[in-house]
Amino acid sequence: MELNHKSDFRKSCIKRLKFTSVTSKYYKDKIILKKLENFINKNKAQNILLYIPLGIEVDVQALINKLRKIKNKNVYVPYMEGDSFKIVKYRLPLQKKKFGIKEPNNSFFKADKIDLAIVPIVGVDAIGKRIGFGKGMYDRFFDRLSYKPTLVFTQLILCKSDKILSESYDIQADYIITN
Template sequence: MKNYHKSDFRKSCIKRLEFTSLFLKYYKNKIIVRELKKFIQRSGSKNILLYIPLGIEVDVKPLIVSLRKSRNKSVYVPYMQGDSFKIVKYRLPLHKKKFGIKEPNNSFVNPAKVDLAIIPVVGVDALNKRIGYGKGMYDRFFDRLNYKPTMIFTQLILCKSEHVLSDCYDIQADYIITN
């Protein structure tokens, strides 16, 4: 029964995000990226896991560009592998892969621990646990790490359930930055 509600919630959040106007997206993206920059500066994070955004996700590309110019910051992104992903250094060119997700070339750089993970969400439940696209890739990735970085969830429009919809393995936010 729980998964039925979780999938309904996921669908309604995606629908809300898809119908956000381009002007509103542009405006919200700028505000959220500015807040993320401030957070990164305050936290002193050096190794940062970001993502290459899909259309309904916060566009963090300006943040990636900005962080790459900084000497003391390393930017990593997911590289899909099996039922999860590994992290690779963000490099151009990007290639469109499974689910329409863009990725850099596979690299064998094994980074030091990621200090901060900025993660896109479709929605969050009452426990601030992530409702994603339903593939479980982020959940599996973080479950396999032997440490826990600070996790920030991003979303253009907060889509939060007042009910607990998550499963025990769903990842939980330390912070949620939205507009």
């Protein structure tokens, strides 16, 4: 695989997502959030890794707020550390960090095993492997876990390549939820 194919694909997906986010993002977010909520309930997930959304990602903030109010649900988000991240319990206040990503404060509390990880994507290749922003943080995080939670990729509009662009270490979804 040539790197320029993957980076060209990433750029074209980001361009499509930026356009989509301007036109009908609110409506698409609502549809996807309902699907995610149904998926979480159907699978009885209790320990859920979500993310604090960037502009072109599905805005899961309303879902985070809703899940936090449910007694047996624990919501975790990434906290960047080195070349990857660790999971921390979602709590306020959030602070803007590297790459413009908001995070809660660091926590030394050891998180439970997550049942379900909802991961934003820029695109997927022909075999359903994640194309992200190119930093590899999610790939390294899941590679270092000693267990495998259910992985759900989410995106406003599915941006899928008909070619295999991924490397062996790129993570693959169990499910993809889009509008």
